[in-house]
Every structure is written in structure tokens, then in C-alpha cells.
Amino acid sequence: MSEIRGEQENPVTYAGCTVPTFDPEHAVKQTAVSTKDSLQIINDTEFTYSEGWTPYRLTPRWLGYFNNTNTSSSSAGAWAEYLFSNCESIVLYCAVGKEHGKGLVYLDGGAPVEIDTYREDEIGVRKLFDSGLLPEGEHKIRIEVAESEGKTLELDHLEAAGIPAPIRIINNGNSAFFHSTTGFHREENADSYSGRLLTASDSEEEVSFYFKGSYVRLYGEKAPENGKFEILLDGESKGTIDCQGSSRQISTLLFEVEGLAEDMFHELRLITPDEHRVAIDYAEIPYNESLMTVMNRRTDQELARMERHETTATEPKDWKPITLSGKVPEHEVDLHGGVFRQAFQRNIQYLKDSLKKPCWVDNKDQDRIWVDMLSASNEGRMLGGIGNTLRFAEDEELRQAAEEIIDVIERRQFMNGNGYMMPYDSNHYKLWQVGWPEIMMDEEKNYDRAMLTKGMLAAGQGGLTQAYPILRKFYDWYNNAKEYLPYMLLGSMGVQGSIAGPLVYHSPAGIPEDIMTNMKYYDMDWWLEYLAQGLPESIWRFTLNRPHNYLLTSICAYFEEYTATGEQKYLDACLGAWNIYHQFFHLPGGGISICEHFECPPKSHFLTNLPNNIYETCGGVFWIDLNHRFLQLWPERELYAAQMEQSIYNIVLASQGEDGCIRYFNHMNGRKDIPGRYNTCCEIQATAFFGKLPQYIYMLADDGVYVNLFAGSDIRFEVDGRPYGIHMNTKFPYTKEVSLHLSAPAGGNMKVRLRIPSWTTGPVEVCINGIVVAAGKPGEYITLEQEWQDGDRIEFSLPMTFKAERYIGRDRVDGCERYAFSYGPLLMAVRGPLSDNCLQAKDEPTIRLSLSAEELLAGLTETDKPLEFSIANEETYRLVPYFSIKDESFTCFPALNQ
Template structure:
């Protein structure tokens, strides 16, 4: 038993730590599980090469600069020198610690120790426990401590999400202690947490809550972790102070206010709610986390296990943007959903959590790393015929590079779990478990999902009685799971969605053979649209279409380099399945001699009839289909005409658009270097907006000199709003919104004078400024249009 758990049980802590209604399951350490040959191990080793390609001194530079020390190298570029300086350094420390635990590779340990030594220099130079790469952070934190707080979802006191940024180094230090065994990291973590207590000691709760409107990662989770580590109640108090009540309170009431919210801002908060509940036993907070998980997984998640469009939760009854957008599910979201799933499973080991975990692990996380060249994916478009973009070690420093570095280190974290002496077998991944505390080795040999079976070999040092809980997945039909122990068939006492309990006195060499028959199924988009994904067992099948026009397939260092900005092929030209939903599964035919390869009868148009379906996680460097429109033969012509008309309209608009900002959406605003004073943002009929009693501005780019006008989208009922629009400091026009357009969105084009364009040199800062006593906006779209 872990020492700190023993202390809790003895009641020596001053608060109700780890209070549970029933005993919690536990994960095995990453160092106790070793992957055997499989796509997961290959992904892990590819990740290791990416880790080794990165220059630690460049990642450390922001921390040394902020501490007043001379860096040994310059910052990396991209997000690492445009305001989010240092965020990858925290992820990198986490990745090193986890990779060292998962592999035992000494190079990872040496790098982790070097990172910690340099970070310790910076922390010591700061003198107060502070450690961060936020540029100009010290002055900003001083303002915060004095109650001068200017918070928005994307910024805090005009800095790009500094709380989110600093959370990454908190998490890195925690992981270096937890996975890497570094006591120095633990002391640095506690020192940094003490600094946070000092930061907010003079702030009222409502001031802290105002600050939390800015994205802040999982700070409440990490502070609860520190409370767990130390047993000191002051850190639990801090965790609660940093828990965003505007999100927590509706979840406690089971109210869904998620539509329009920036998705990955919310998920880490909810992990924190759950973690606080684990430490102090507040079941209402744990229930809020469960409700959130069920809402997101059951109502907002597509077949690969991901969620969100353009980083935001879309309406549960309208997934049309999921099909239309090139900015589909974000990898960071699924990284955090898996973390939340792990916590929920350990509190309540139910198969539903592992069914989702498996789905997301195989079909999203595993698919987000290019297996041969390396590189991580930010957005995974569900748009038929589109493609993904892969990061590169020296150019790309997005959030999903940070989480990507970690994703492929920890595939071993939930293959197995234990509750007391009993073991859960959750995932069918080739691996060995070495439970030294119990003197037990377990080896899992499988070619799953290419084969529908797995074999578990149990090797205790001496005969031992315990229960082996084997997951009966929902994707196996009732009665189809077969269990053979030492050559004899064992009666299966369980149904899909349960664990099958195998209790016996186990001896060295005992073998458990599981047969897990997979079947082909179709899964509709959750909103009921006629788009369907095809699965074989838990594996999402996808088809390569072509490899044309994949602009930026391997990303450069541009601010928007993570977006697959190549041509979006018209949806009316993409393959559809002509037939009925009831017959789709039977129309999928296995290709003889090729595992997990299928064809589909009834694909239309004819040129696509030979498309093959393969696991999505094996499909790379290509345009693809994950969702197919299923249309009855009688409706094909009408559908094609309607879709063609709509697609032509969209394409004409896209072709005429030089640059585009969606106000109120975090990443588009950050990518266009928003500046502002006294602004607000929100959502109206699923469209984001921004307005201001002061002003806000964006930097738009006209790299080819094609721009000629500015198109702004407004809402017809906005009334009594008077403001000006200027470009590069020169007034373009005055605007008065009088509410006369009614309940609709409308656009107005403003011609840009040629002299402004000539002087702009391709960079146009568009500013919206309220007249005295009035409001600028709301502004729903800002488009720079061709002449």
C-alpha cells in the first residue's frame, strides 16, 4: 500500500482526503507495464524520436528570460514566441517523465534531470517560488495580486491565456515527481503552489472567479494533487478557489450550458472538479463530472471519440458544422476526455468508461501521429474528402503538439487496473504487467484488432487466489464472448457492458484465451443527420480518396499552420452510399487475405466503387472519408442538385475571402492577434460575437494584395449601437445599428480605399471602436474580401 494512502486511512490528515463511498480502483505505474510489438509501441517509439529532435535549451529559454537569466539558446518560434512562450516546455517535461517510466530509457531520465536543473535555476533566481515562461509575466502577476484584473476567454491582462500557460509547468513538475521519481520536482511544485497562494491571498472570491473566465487549464486539479501529496488543507482550499463556479454550478444541477463554449477550456476544469471530489469526498462535485462526461460522450462526440468544431461545442441537435468544417475534433480535447474517463473509471469501474476509452484511443489518439515521419495532428476533420496536417519538430508548437508529446507515452496506463488483489483487464493491447508488490507477472499476446482473440498468461511467484475481471465490450454480441482457461471452455457469466469475473487459485503458466468476435456496424451522427460512420468492432473504418491539393500537409511555422487550408472539395462530389441504412452493414464486404480491409457495395458516383475501407488509425497522408452520406437511390438526383447549389455558394464565398475572423472564438482571435479594451463576447443562435464599450481590433493579412473590401456580419435586432471602423488608424466608416433588420444575420461590404491598401503592405489592423456611451458591435464575422 502506498504510504500516503496509509496515512489517509490512519486519519492523520486534517481533511477528509480520498473519502470514497466504496474502495477506488488503482492504475498500475507506467513502469509496471511494458508494451509489446503493436501499433501502440510503434507510435511510442516514433514519439520518442520526436522528443529527441527537440532542443531543450530552446524550450527552456522563456523560463530563463523571465527569471532574468541569460538563455543558452533562443526561443522556438510559432506559439513559443508569440505570447504562449514556455507552454511546450511544461508538456515536454511531462512527456520525458512518462516516457522514462514507460520505457526505462535513460536518455529520457537524463533529459528530465537537465530540464529540472535549469528550471530550478530559474525558480531560484525568481526567489519567491515563481516559475513560468509567460513574457512579461512578473509585472502582470503583480497587477493581478493587486486586484487589477482584465479577463477574457483568450487573455488575462492582455496576455495570451497565462493561467493556461503556467498550468503546463505545474503539470510537468507533478509528472516529473509522480512518473519520474524526482523529489526535487516535488519541492519545486510545492514552491510554485505556495506562490499561487500568495498571488490570490488578498483577492476576494468574486475577483478570483472573474480571473477564471480566462482559460486556465487544470489548475484546480494540480492544486488538489498538491493537497494529496502534502496532506495540507491550504492547497485543497486553493483548488476550490480555482474551481470555476460558472461551469461547476450548472453541472451540479445537471444543466447543459455547454453549446458555444470553448471545449478544451472546460474539460480540464471538470477533471479538477473530479479530483477535488476525490480528495475531500464531495459527491456533488463528482456527480457534476459524471454528468459532464455523459453529456459530452453521449451527445457531442463523433465515432472516433473526438468532439468540437473550431474548438467549440456545437449544438447537440446540429452536427452540420462537423461535416462542413476543416476544423474538426481537436486532439487536446480527447487527451483530456481520456484523463477524465480514467478518473471516473477508477472511482466506479464500469465497462462504459473503458468502451469509450478504447474507442477514442484507437480511433483518435493513435491516428493523430504520422507513424513513419512523425508529427502530431491538431484538427481531425470529419468533412468528407478533407485531410489532416502534421506538425514538424522545429516549426510547430501548438497546444496539440504539447499534448501529442504526452499522448503516445502513456498507452500502458489503463490496459490493466487493480482493486486490492484483483486485476482488471481493460484493453486488448500486447503488453506485460510486472506487479512486483504481489510477485505477479501477466503477459497479454494478441494481434487485435487484426485478430479477434487475445491470450493472457498468468505467472504468480506462488499460487494466489484473486479475481481476474475481463471486459466484455459492448461491441461483442451477447453470448459471443468465449473464455478458455488452460484449454477448457469456461462458462461466461456476464453480458456486453460488464466485466466477467474469473476467480480461482492461479498458478504459474495459467492461460486465459479470449475470443472477441467483431461485427460490422454503422453509427449515425448524434443529431440524426443521414451521415454514417462504419465500424468493425470498436475500429472506425475509413477510405482514402486522393492525395491532391493537400496544402501544408507538413506544417510550417505560420500562426495558422495547424489548419488544413487546402481546397475543400464540394460535398456533392464526395462518395455516397446509395441504399438504405438497414443494408449498409451487409453491403460492407471483407477483402480476402487482407485483415481489416473492406469494400462497399453501392458507392456512388461510379468512380468511387473500388474504394477500400481500412482502420482510420492506419490512414495517413491522404484525403479521406470517415462519414458517408447514405441516400436512397430515388433521392440521389435531388440530393445532388441541392448539395451542389449550396456547395457552389460556399465555394464562391471562400474563393473571394482573403482572410477571415470569427469574433468571440478563441483561436481565430488569437491567430489574428486581437487587441481590446472593455469588450464582451457570447453566442447568439450558435454564432459567436464580440462587442465593446471600448474597442477591439484584429490583424488581417492580404499577402497577395487581392483585398478590396471588408465584409462584416451583424445581427438585425441590435439597436442603438454607434461605432467606427478603422484600418491601420484611418477611419473606414461610421456604423449605426438601429434594429431594423429583425431576427436575422446580415452582412455589409465596405470598400477599402486604395491608398489604405497601398500603405498596408499586406497587414491590415481592423479596429471597431464605440462612440462615447455606446457599443461597438456585436460583430459576428470579419471578412477581408477580394476586389
């Protein structure tokens, strides 16, 4: 591989994706775009495009890209245009470089002006066209690709002087404002204002429009055959829009509302309730500032304040810490039998096998990222897996290994002399403007630090308390590292480091400064505000570097800040974020459908494995931990336990190979990813998770215990100084029966709260010592309180049924409908040969069954194998739990008859 600051001979990949190569020495450094009110900034996402253009999301802003985005084309004649309602000049910014070529710029239909974006020794964004002074009024700019011989024209943004007209018209092709699910299509229509209508003729399709200001007016088509929209404004139902008319009217007013908050962004969402045609033309709003542009502008402003050390933290004396009602068992839970026990034991084998390997891995990745660049995370992986395991199962071999790792870290810290404990020079914390692959080195200050911190904390919980003073010394150094702290959010996924300090604060090593540093150098006011509003753009168009499921770790950090300080803004942000993920980025079965290598709009739910899948095991772990936090806050809200259960079975357990190795991605179609031992991010999260799996089954309270999940296990605890124990006997999910045997050697009164899962088919009868004492409703906790005697027995059965969920994501199959099927909490998979003539993407077959969803469910018969079902008239296929799939072809989203 070539030197980092030179050009690479061959394309390089990261997790299967080709990564652009940048050379900072030749990069064009551009200051932030002006934010004057008289300057209009139009991002590339706001242009109207012909066919032949490709959007890209992962562009570095330090090269001058305005919103982390660009749109490019190598197709001669491909065009892009934008109409300004009023302006006095227009400036066009494009990317330059060796692979870039020529374009033609037309202003108001006049003669073309040629621009040349080819540069031999420069990369970045430059000014390529300046109109000069224009007469005040409406102006249209059109850009065309002038050559196609391997040269690319790459558009970034426009600047225009002058204040827009009072009413801003936003056409339906403006993707900075409009977003729609895949069932919407743009239909050429010369009579429409936009030139194309945004149309759909299917149910459950959605269009969202984000805007700022006090009013919105939506225009579209009315016609005799048209149907309706259900309409929501900022999440509240506003009834329906009737799109029927006595005659066809193309650009007629469909909906308007006034009197909205002037200074905030709003979301207008339209949903199709049936299969009648609907069509949208354009919208009128008071401001043409897009939400993504404002997010980037506010990010720049807050980063500048951080760089000047102007950001502040509230004083600890003013904090009002939150006491969580549910207490996580630190120890005292044992597993016996069942899938949880199997996963726990496999993970122990994974850890012990890793200890026998050089660098604890089978092999290093080609770019030497996971082990050599992010070497502290490797220590964190082993300590996280071992430390959590030791909480619930003593193992001398693992304990000795962890002690040796901690000893290495302590010696390293001692030799540094200032508390710094990482395995590389602290100057790396300033890295953020580097090329591939050493761009990953700028993850050392956040990702690597967080992974090692989590591992050290797990070791402390596992009885290796010598980890705590090492952490304290390091975070004393870190909290005072003024020369580095302003760089924390810069570079590659900087926000992921925000979880580390708050976790330390809530440990025996914590002090208030661990929270205060986050307040000053990670908290962003705009993000807290837009998350609390529930705006999906704050997630899938996150401004710093790239959106990713790792944003969930930052939501968890906000939760930790909430419990430390009691400040409501943190809880509001967490609740808003939870709603965003659950509503827009949560696949049936529990996968988090947003990943770093793709632009993942709301409900896109990609199923393709090419160039790689998006359902990282990391995302499942983070989602579980966020829901676990909410469950501790509100222990009787069954919703959070249900989310945990779903992701445990269908993502995390599914990620584990038979030898304990761990899958990076959770493929939903084709064949499962190959489990690995390379110190990937997903291994680090999963091995730590498997080690602490027992902690999710129960939760303790001052007056008793909660039973959240169902697995063969024992727990020991005290209430009012009296000892109790529960022995849970069940083979769930392979059987429905659950039995709890209580030990109460001193007797006593306490509460046993049983979760009645929302997926059960009706009231669940609960027996104590063979007598029915209560019937629990699905989706609730039932409380059993009495004077308990040693040997009391609680018994109940959890009836499961099938549920079908229609897939409305991007990877649809023409002429078919795709469905996900669940059985209780389990995502089910159709196991059998793939259908060569049925593709979900190019060269990517899925399974086609000649049945409707209703016919499939009606034709299921349980075989002699538990949780395996035959499908009527489809002898070569079986419906089985996804987590049980091994090296065999399958799909979780079969293509069925409409």
C-alpha cells in the same frame, strides 16, 4: 504587426479563424447590467430576426457585451424585433466602432428613430436608444439596418423597466430558450403567434426548451397529416404528444405540466420518432429570464465575491477523502508489438527529434504564441512526454534532457527568491484586458501554469523527484498570491487552470491549501449546480470567455476535489457533465464536438474543416482522462472503459503521424490534418498521453487485476505480498484472439477481471488452460478467481461486428443520409476519391455512394489486407479504420441513399 493596443493593418488568425481586434484604451467600460427584479434584460439571442443576420459567440464581456454574444448585419432592411408583454421603458444597447453604421428603431409601429453606431475612436457597447417613460402594457421594438455599404449594425441587449405580465410568451424564434437540431426549419405562417412555425418532417430531430418556474405550456399545430413527439422533462420520459387533428389548428395547446420546482430551470425536450410532420408555435412560462442570462448574472456575482476575497473553503478536518477502488499502474507495464507499442515508440522519436530543434519546434507560429508567449507550456510539453515515458521505459538521453529542463526551472525559481518559477514576470497574472495576439498572454496564469505543472508532475512520476520541491515552493507562492487570485477566472479560458492545484494536492508535493485555493477562486456554485442538473447550456454557452473542450479539464478538477474532500456536489457535477458531453457533444467515434472558435449547439457535430475543424486532439485526451477517473472509482463499469478505448483508437492514435508528430485537428472528411511540431496545445496533451499509454491497459486492485484494454503487454504486480505477472499476447484490433499467460512463482489466490466489451456480438467464452470456464456478457467484467499456478493460460476471442449510426448534425448533404460506421471500437472511413458534385459545405466535397447504409454493410468483403473491406459495386473505395488513414482522401460520414 502593429502594436497590441493599436489597430492592426491586416486581419489576424488563430488556428485558422479570423480574430477580432480590440483596443482597450478606447474601449467603452460598462458596469454590469442591473439585476433589479423590475428590470427585464433581453439578450440579442432572444430577438426575432429576418434573414441577413449573423450571430457571434466570442465577444469579450469587459467591452460591455452582456452575454459574450452579439448579432450583426450589413444587409439594408434586415430587421430584428422583440415584444414585451409589459414594460414602462426600453433601452437598446449596440456595439460601436469604425466599421459600424446606422439603424432605424421603431417603437410600437411608430415613426423610425435613427441611431448611429459609428465611432471614430471608441469600441465597445453603448446605449443607443432610450424610449423614455412609456404607458404600462405591451410594447414591441423593431430595429432595422439602415445602410449596407460595408457598415455593420451589431445588437447586444435590451433593458426594460417594469414587471412582465404574469404569463410570459416565448416564440419559437427565441434562441435563448429554444434550440433545435438542423432538421427543424422555420416556416412562415401569418396565422401563428410567432409569425413562423418551427417544423420538421424527419425522424430523430429534437427541440429543447429551457425555462424557469412551476409550469410550461407548449402550443403548436395539429393537422390530419401530422405525427407525434416523444417528450422528456428534465430527462424523464413523459410519453408522447399526438399532433394529429381532424382539421388544421395552428396555435393549439400540445402539452402542459404544472407543479414543477419554482426556483430551478427545467429542460423540455421533444423528439420526432418518425417522418410525419410536427410544428411548434410558442410556449407560455412564468418567468422570461433565460438560462444564459441567469448564468452570466450569477457569474458576475461570484466573481465579485472572489474579488473581495469573500469566497470560502471547507476545512480539511471536515473532509472525507475517497479511496479509489482501481489503482493506476505507476510503472511495471511493458509494451511489445501492436499499435500501442508503435505509438509509444513513435512518441519517443518525436521527443528525441524535438530535442535537436531550436526551442524544440520545427518553426514558431506567425504570432509567436506557442513558444514565446506560452513558453512554460513548451517546458511542460517536453517534461510531460519524457516523464511519462520514463515511467515505463528507461532512456538515458531523455532522462538527461528532462534533468536539464528541471535545472533551468530550479535556477529561475532560485533567482526569483519567492518560489515563483514561471519564465515571465508574475505581473502577467493580472492580464485579462488586452488585444490580439497578446490576449494569449493572459493564458499564462492558467493554461501555461497547468501545462508546466502537469509536466513537472510527470517528471516526478518518472523518477525525477527533484521536480516536487520546486512545485511545492511555487504553489506556496501561488496559494498566497492574493493580488492575483481574483483574476484567475478572467480573460482567455481562465477556467482551464483549475486542474493544476488539485493535481499537485494528489502528488507527493501536495498540501490541503492546493484544494482550498480552488474552492475559493475557481469553484462556481452556479456551474456546479447546472452541471449536476445536466443542463447543456452550462457547457455550450459557458459564460467565461468562451466554451471549449478544455472545460473537461475543469470537470476533472472537480473530480479531484471530490476525491480529496468527499463532497457530493463535486461528484454530482462530474456525472452531470459526463452525461451532457456524452449525450450532446460526442460524435460517433469519440470526438468531442465543441470547440472554442464556433458556437456549437447540442448535436451540431460540425464536420467541416473550414475555416477549421473542431475535433481537437486535446478534447479526446481530456475525455479519456475523465472516463479513466470514473473507471478508477467504479472499476467494473464497462461503459467508461469503452469510452476510453473508442477515443484512444479514433482520436489520439489517429492524431499521430508516422514520424511521431501530432495533428491539432482530427478531420473527419477530406484529408487528415498535417502533423506538426509547434508546441500546440494538442501536442502537449498527446505526447504526454502516448508516454503514459501503458497505464490504461490494466488497473490494479487489492485482490487482483483488471484487464481494460487489449494490447501486447506485460504487467507485474503483487497481491497479499505474492508476486504475479501477466503477459498479454494479442495483435488486436487486427486479430480477435487474446491470450494471457500468468506468472505466479509463489502461487496464490487472486482475481483476474476481464472486460467483455459492449461491442462484442454475444457471450464471450473464456478458457483457462484450454477448458471453458465462463461466458462473459457484452458490457460487463467477468471475474476469474482461483489458485493460480505459474504458466496458467487464459484465452478468449473478441468477435467484432459492424454498426451504422445516422448523422443528424449540421453538415448534412441534400437528398442523402450520412452515416458513421464502426467495427468493434473502431471508427471506419471510406477511403477513395471525393465526389466533386457532392458537397458537405461550400467548396468542401465529400464521398457519395449509390447505396443505402444497409446495402453498404451487406456488400462488404474483407480483402487480403487486415481490417480493409471492399464495397460491392464501388470498386474505387475501401472501408478501413480511420486511425490507419494516411495522406489520402476519405470520409468517416459518407453520403448514402435515403
